[in-house]
Structures are given as structure tokens and as C-alpha cells.
Amino acid sequence: MSPTPFKGESSLDQWLDRHHVRRIRTFVTNLDGFSLGKYCNREKFLGALPNGHNIADVALAADAASIPHFTFWHTFRHSVMGDILLKPDLDTLVSDIKDNDLGHVICDFANLDGSAINLCPRTKLKQVVQAVSDNGFQVKATCELEFFLFENSFDDARVKQYQNLDPIGSSPLETIYFLRDSYRAADFMNEVIKRLEWYGIQWEAWNDENGHGQIELNLVPTEPVTLADSVVRSKQIIFETATDMGMSATFMAHPQRGFSNGMHIHHSLLSGSTPVFFDSNKPDNRSDLLLHWVAGLIDTMPAAVSYLCPTINSFRRFREFSAPPMTATWGEENKSTGIRLISKSPSTTRIEHRVGAGDLNPYLAIAAILAGGLSGLTRKIAPPPECAALGWGLPEDVPRLPRSIMEAARALAQDQALKTILGSEDVDYWIKSRRHDWLNFHSSGNDPDDSKPSQWEYERYFNIL
Amino acid sequence: MSYLIPVVTSADATPLEMKLARVIRDNLAKYQPDLQRRQHQGVVNLISSTTPFNVTISLFPDKVMVRRGTQDNAKISLSGDLAAMDNPNLSFKQKRHWHHPRFTRFVQQLIRQELRPWRVAAEEFFECVHEQVDVDISVKVKSKGEDPYFEWGSGSEPVLISSSSKALQRLFDKQSILIEEVVRGNIHCHSSIRTTALLSELTLNRLLGGL
The missing domain is CATH 3.30.1050.10 (SCP2 sterol-binding domain)
Structure with a gap:
């Protein structure tokens, strides 16, 4: 049997030879959005194809501190603690920019027989994208990655217990788009961009963001799974670049006073190559489909917060008039509502979901958003009235989005629409994993209402997310 | 018919607050006090002698609220080892407002854990x-x-x-x-x-x- 052509070469082996790859780093994202994997020699990697190499099942069933989830259960787990697989997606295989004989490949968690594990975040997103596709539509999406960059190395930051770090930039003010701050970050970002381009990650722009040392990086819209792959790879690239340059960077949602890291997610729907959110025959060019989709997003938004703001720290972002939305509202070109609608032309009509925190898991967050939109579409529900005013400072009787990890978990537990599309067992497991984090946080002597993040949060999130 | 009076915690209540709420709920059901009586109403600060956490218990005619922190308008303040809520012999010392002995006894009865065999x-x-x-x-x-x-x-x-x-x-x-x-x-x-x-x-x- 002749070998299968691979990326312009006659076979995978040929491609590995051409790129001098002798070792492959597998890369998978767990529930909390952490990057896990192994460095495999080429023979081991090839010998394990197509199903991939073994990894302990607790890789998908443990918390940020690698403590196994001992107080809840999922049917994919082995009752005596066993192995599962990291199944490579060979389309994502790339060679390393620095390490001459290293390759990288993104994987899904899989059962030992190679079958899918529905709890796997990447698998979950693929399933939801397929569900949208089954309804006749394709999704185009992108993310705004916000992170803080410090002059301190990761080691230095740890020694200083993440306090009084030196954010990159020249202004002591919380400026935005400030070119002098951008210039201070340019060497770092030039290196990041060089690496992104090497790995085929398309970017649009980066700029100085509001917070001290905060940078925003915008990626080019693409298919959702590719986008989420690009996000996790970009975060790894930013971590590695910071490490190589003796600096530190964090996607932790709220590492310091002032502005926080968000991750706004833009998306639009296409039928073939035709944008379906835009309809010039409708008022304000908004298609019926768009309004149903928005209605689904608004209806499920309190529940989706659990996926969009997954950590204790995520909720420190939420303050009135401080950038993150506080309510399940929507409005045209309105950056103070949960949903910002942009519907002026066919090619740019899209939805910006503004609730997400910088520490979200992109696979699960995008899956929750698409599931929300899809639920509105299938139920053909209508959205609440558009919010033409500011979405902050609204009267107290306007319900606020959940303000804590447990409030969000409860909202998700009560939402049948998301459970139906995302799968009850997987949603329940996620909810219990949030309760696990919440209990862990409290039993470590911490208070979510403290004005400053706790050491527990820094140690758990600063250089891991 | 059991005496159903809500014991409310905040949405992000800590395990300690929830445990305290459960204990109060159990004791309310057991003793069925009449919270309409004025001497059973008021705000109590529970000052923890072992952890950074303090808790406020507010007794109203129709509900009991358990909240983090303390309040200035507390009728009494009790101090004790809140971290030792597992201990059935948990004791609290009265810190101030000593002139509410009946209310103090009532509160101590509410937060006492009586373990079953x-x-x-x-x-x-x-x-x-x-x-x-x-x-x-x-x-x-x-x-x-x-x-x-x-x-x-x-x-x-x-x-x-x-x-x-x-x-x-x-x-x-x-x-x-x-x-x-x-x-x-x-x-x-x-x-x-x-x-x-x-x-x-x-x-x-x-x-x-x-x-």
C-alpha cells in the first residue's frame, strides 16, 4: 500500500525528514485551559498513530494543582485510575521555530480504543461546530487576546509573590493605544509575531491596552477549532517568548488593580460563502436568523458565564463602568452590553461576545457561545429589546450576570438549553469542577471579596494560564 | 409540621457560612423559636479567634441571614474558634453588649451543634x-x-x-x-x-x- 501524501510531501515520514523532525511535542488542553503534553521521540510517535500515545486519565480529571477530581465522576474515567490517549490531529503538525529537530502537534483526549471522549474541550467544540453545520451553517470566529507583560522574569515574579511587578510601558497612567507604551513592548511583540507567523497563526493587529503593561493581540477570523488551536498556541508562544526574554506575561483575568484581561469573541455565520447575519431587506440589515441567534445568546448568557469566566479570579473583573459587561443585554456598536452587534455591511456583520475573561478555555467558551446561539435558532425565540443606553449603572432591578464562580455554576445547572447541546454529563462534570475550585479556594483561607487577588490565585493562575 | 424559616447565605457563601447556616437551620427546626419575639431579633457578630473570617448572623422575624464580615450595629459580639465548627462543644465568649443575656443564650443555642449518635x-x-x-x-x-x-x-x-x-x-x-x-x-x-x-x-x- 502506498503511503498517504502529507502536506505536499509523499508521506508523513517524508515531511518529518524534510523538516528534520526527530522529536514531537504533543499538546492538549484540559478543562481549565492548561496546556499539557509529552515530548515523544519520532519512532514512539509514529508507532502510536493513528490513536496516539498514553497519558493518565487524571490529565483530564484533575485541577490546576494536579489534584485528581476525587469528589465527582465521569464515565470516561477508569475506576482504578488508568490511561487514556492523546490522539494527534496531524493537520496541526508544525516544526518548531527554535528547536531544529522538534515538531508540535495538537491532540484530543481519546479513549484507549481511539474513540472520542466527549468531555475533552477540543472534541466538544468540534461536536458543537458539527451541530451548527448540521443546521446548514459554517462559523467564522476570532478572539481578542489580552495579557499583561512585565519586565520581571517568571522566577522573579514568583520570588516577589507576584506583588509590585514592573509592567512594560512608559506611562504611569492606564492609557490605551499609547504608542510610547507600545514601543516599549515592540521588541517582545516582534518576536511573538515572528513565531506566530512561523506556526501559521494569522494575526491582524496588536496594541497597547488600558491596563498597566496590558497588550491586546487580534487574530484573523477563521473556523472555530482552528481559532481555538491558534489561541492556545499563541498563549504558549507568549509564555515561551517571555521566558526566553527574561520577562513574564499572564492571561490571569485580574492580576493587579485596575483593568483586567478579557477575551472578547467575535463570530459570524455563513451559508457557503454567504454571510447570513446580514439582510439588506430587514430593518437595520438584521436577518431573522441573526435575531434568533442573539436571542439564544442572551437567554443562555448567565449560564454561559460559567465557561466564559471559569476561575475565582475571573469574577474580580466585574465592576460597573470598568469595561466588562454586567448584564445580559445587546446593542448595535455598544461596548457596554454583553453582546455588541456590528451589522453595517455583509462582510463585517458579526457578533462580539464581550463577557469572556482572559483566563477562559477557548474551546469550551466558543462551544458555549455557539451552543447558545444555536439554541436560539432552533427555538426561534426573539431577543429582548435592544439596549440603546449604557449597559452599566442600570437600575437594580435589571438582573446582573452571575458574580461568582458558584452563582455561575448554579445558573448553568438550571439551563436546559446549553445542557441539551453540550451534553448533560459533561456540563454536570464541569459544574462540579467549578465547585471543587470554589471549595479549594475557601478552604485555603481566602475571600473572594478581598480587594486584592489572593496568593492562591497567583500561584494557580499567573504563569499557568 | 416543622418550623420552616429560611436561613439565607450569600450566593458565594464559604463552606463555613454554609455549615453555620445548616446548624442554625437544624436548631431552628428543633427548637421552633418564635422569631417574632423582640428579644430574639437582632444582629450578632461572630468573631473568629483562629481565622481571618468573621461572620454576621442577622435574626429577623421572618428569616435569618448569615453573611461574611461584621456589622457596626450588632446587638452582641461573640468570639470563639469558628474554624472548629466540627466541635460539638464549641464555645463562644461574649465580647461586648453584655446586657443582652437572653438574646445571647438564644444565639448560643442556635449555633450549638448537637450531634446525633x-x-x-x-x-x-x-x-x-x-x-x-x-x-x-x-x-x-x-x-x-x-x-x-x-x-x-x-x-x-x-x-x-x-x-x-x-x-x-x-x-x-x-x-x-x-x-x-x-x-x-x-x-x-x-x-x-x-x-x-x-x-x-x-x-x-x-x-x-x-x-
Whole structure:
């Protein structure tokens, strides 16, 4: 049997030879959005194809501190603690920019027989994208990655217990788009961009963001799974670049006073190559489909917060008039509502979901958003009235989005629409994993209402997310 | 008919607040006090002598609220080891406003934990287990020279729980969760990870009163 052509070469082996790859780093994202994997020699990697190499099942069933989830259960787990697989997606295989004989490949968690594990975040997103596709539509999406960059190395930051770090930039003010701050970050970002381009990650722009040392990086819209792959790879690239340059960077949602890291997610729907959110025959060019989709997003938004703001720290972002939305509202070109609608032309009509925190898991967050939109579409529900005013400072009787990890978990537990599309067992497991984090946080002597993040949060999130 | 008065915690209440709320709920049901009576109303600061956390209990005619922090308008302040809520003999000292002896006695009665005999609690626990987990549990109790052995259920997986009666009492009386006692070495649970997780989840749900 002749070998299968691979990326312009006659076979995978040929491609590995051409790129001098002798070792492959597998890369998978767990529930909390952490990057896990192994460095495999080429023979081991090839010998394990197509199903991939073994990894302990607790890789998908443990918390940020690698403590196994001992107080809840999922049917994919082995009752005596066993192995599962990291199944490579060979389309994502790339060679390393620095390490001459290293390759990288993104994987899904899989059962030992190679079958899918529905709890796997990447698998979950693929399933939801397929569900949208089954309804006749394709999704185009992108993310705004916000992170803080410090002059301190990761080691230095740890020694200083993440306090009084030196954010990159020249202004002591919380400026935005400030070119002098951008210039201070340019060497770092030039290196990041060089690496992104090497790995085929398309970017649009980066700029100085509001917070001290905060940078925003915008990626080019693409298919959702590719986008989420690009996000996790970009975060790894930013971590590695910071490490190589003796600096530190964090996607932790709220590492310091002032502005926080968000991750706004833009998306639009296409039928073939035709944008379906835009309809010039409708008022304000908004298609019926768009309004149903928005209605689904608004209806499920309190529940989706659990996926969009997954950590204790995520909720420190939420303050009135401080950038993150506080309510399940929507409005045209309105950056103070949960949903910002942009519907002026066919090619740019899209939805910006503004609730997400910088520490979200992109696979699960995008899956929750698409599931929300899809639920509105299938139920053909209508959205609440558009919010033409500011979405902050609204009267107290306007319900606020959940303000804590447990409030969000409860909202998700009560939402049948998301459970139906995302799968009850997987949603329940996620909810219990949030309760696990919440209990862990409290039993470590911490208070979510403290004005400053706790050491527990820094140690758990600063250089891991 | 039991006396159903809501005991409210904040949405992001800590385990300690929830545990305290549960204790108050149990005692309210047990003593059925008349909160309409003025001498049973007011705000209480519970000052923790061992942790950074303080708690406020507000007693209203129609509800009781448990909140983090303290309030300036407290009728009385009690100090004690809040971290030791597992201790049935928990005692609080009155810090100020000593002129409310009746109210103080009432509050101390509300926050006192009265543990049931562990066998009674255990029966209830195992009834709850059998509804949700298909296991055959044996319990071996080792304390004060006694070594009684109990068996419950007829499920597909045998589980042996072996412990002192003190640790079992904490578990069955909704004071702790199984895996914590196992990790601390207080309880030996011979079963699969799956069953340990499911039993731990049940004990956690009982401790927190669900999500």
C-alpha cells in the first residue's frame, strides 16, 4: 500500500525528514485551559498513530494543582485510575521555530480504543461546530487576546509573590493605544509575531491596552477549532517568548488593580460563502436568523458565564463602568452590553461576545457561545429589546450576570438549553469542577471579596494560564 | 409540621457560612423559636479567634441571614474558634453588649451543634447512598476496644470503610466529606476510585446542601 501524501510531501515520514523532525511535542488542553503534553521521540510517535500515545486519565480529571477530581465522576474515567490517549490531529503538525529537530502537534483526549471522549474541550467544540453545520451553517470566529507583560522574569515574579511587578510601558497612567507604551513592548511583540507567523497563526493587529503593561493581540477570523488551536498556541508562544526574554506575561483575568484581561469573541455565520447575519431587506440589515441567534445568546448568557469566566479570579473583573459587561443585554456598536452587534455591511456583520475573561478555555467558551446561539435558532425565540443606553449603572432591578464562580455554576445547572447541546454529563462534570475550585479556594483561607487577588490565585493562575 | 424559616447565605457563601447556616437551620427546626419575639431579633457578630473570617448572623422575624464580615450595629459580639465548627462543644465568649443575656443564650443555642449518635446518622447516610450508588458497604468501627462491624446494602461492588467512631461521626453527621477523611488517614475506604468519588460527592452534597 502506498503511503498517504502529507502536506505536499509523499508521506508523513517524508515531511518529518524534510523538516528534520526527530522529536514531537504533543499538546492538549484540559478543562481549565492548561496546556499539557509529552515530548515523544519520532519512532514512539509514529508507532502510536493513528490513536496516539498514553497519558493518565487524571490529565483530564484533575485541577490546576494536579489534584485528581476525587469528589465527582465521569464515565470516561477508569475506576482504578488508568490511561487514556492523546490522539494527534496531524493537520496541526508544525516544526518548531527554535528547536531544529522538534515538531508540535495538537491532540484530543481519546479513549484507549481511539474513540472520542466527549468531555475533552477540543472534541466538544468540534461536536458543537458539527451541530451548527448540521443546521446548514459554517462559523467564522476570532478572539481578542489580552495579557499583561512585565519586565520581571517568571522566577522573579514568583520570588516577589507576584506583588509590585514592573509592567512594560512608559506611562504611569492606564492609557490605551499609547504608542510610547507600545514601543516599549515592540521588541517582545516582534518576536511573538515572528513565531506566530512561523506556526501559521494569522494575526491582524496588536496594541497597547488600558491596563498597566496590558497588550491586546487580534487574530484573523477563521473556523472555530482552528481559532481555538491558534489561541492556545499563541498563549504558549507568549509564555515561551517571555521566558526566553527574561520577562513574564499572564492571561490571569485580574492580576493587579485596575483593568483586567478579557477575551472578547467575535463570530459570524455563513451559508457557503454567504454571510447570513446580514439582510439588506430587514430593518437595520438584521436577518431573522441573526435575531434568533442573539436571542439564544442572551437567554443562555448567565449560564454561559460559567465557561466564559471559569476561575475565582475571573469574577474580580466585574465592576460597573470598568469595561466588562454586567448584564445580559445587546446593542448595535455598544461596548457596554454583553453582546455588541456590528451589522453595517455583509462582510463585517458579526457578533462580539464581550463577557469572556482572559483566563477562559477557548474551546469550551466558543462551544458555549455557539451552543447558545444555536439554541436560539432552533427555538426561534426573539431577543429582548435592544439596549440603546449604557449597559452599566442600570437600575437594580435589571438582573446582573452571575458574580461568582458558584452563582455561575448554579445558573448553568438550571439551563436546559446549553445542557441539551453540550451534553448533560459533561456540563454536570464541569459544574462540579467549578465547585471543587470554589471549595479549594475557601478552604485555603481566602475571600473572594478581598480587594486584592489572593496568593492562591497567583500561584494557580499567573504563569499557568 | 416543622418550623420552616429560611436561613439565607450569600450566593458565594464559604463552606463555613454554609455549615453555620445548616446548624442554625437544624436548631431552628428543633427548637421552633418564635422569631417574632423582640428579644430574639437582632444582629450578632461572630468573631473568629483562629481565622481571618468573621461572620454576621442577622435574626429577623421572618428569616435569618448569615453573611461574611461584621456589622457596626450588632446587638452582641461573640468570639470563639469558628474554624472548629466540627466541635460539638464549641464555645463562644461574649465580647461586648453584655446586657443582652437572653438574646445571647438564644444565639448560643442556635449555633450549638448537637450531634446525633453516629449509628442513627449512619442509617440515614446509607439510605441516601443506596439510592444513588450500587455498592455493598461494610463499616468497621474501631474505638475504645470495641470493634463492631456493620454491613449495608447488596450492590455490585463491595466497599469496606474502616475508621474510629469519631471520624465516622463527622462523616455521617454532615461534618466532613469522605475523601478528606481518607486523605487525612482518619478513614480507610477500600473501594474503586469511582466509588470513593461517588460516595465523597454524596457526603459533599449533604455538607453543602447541594449546589
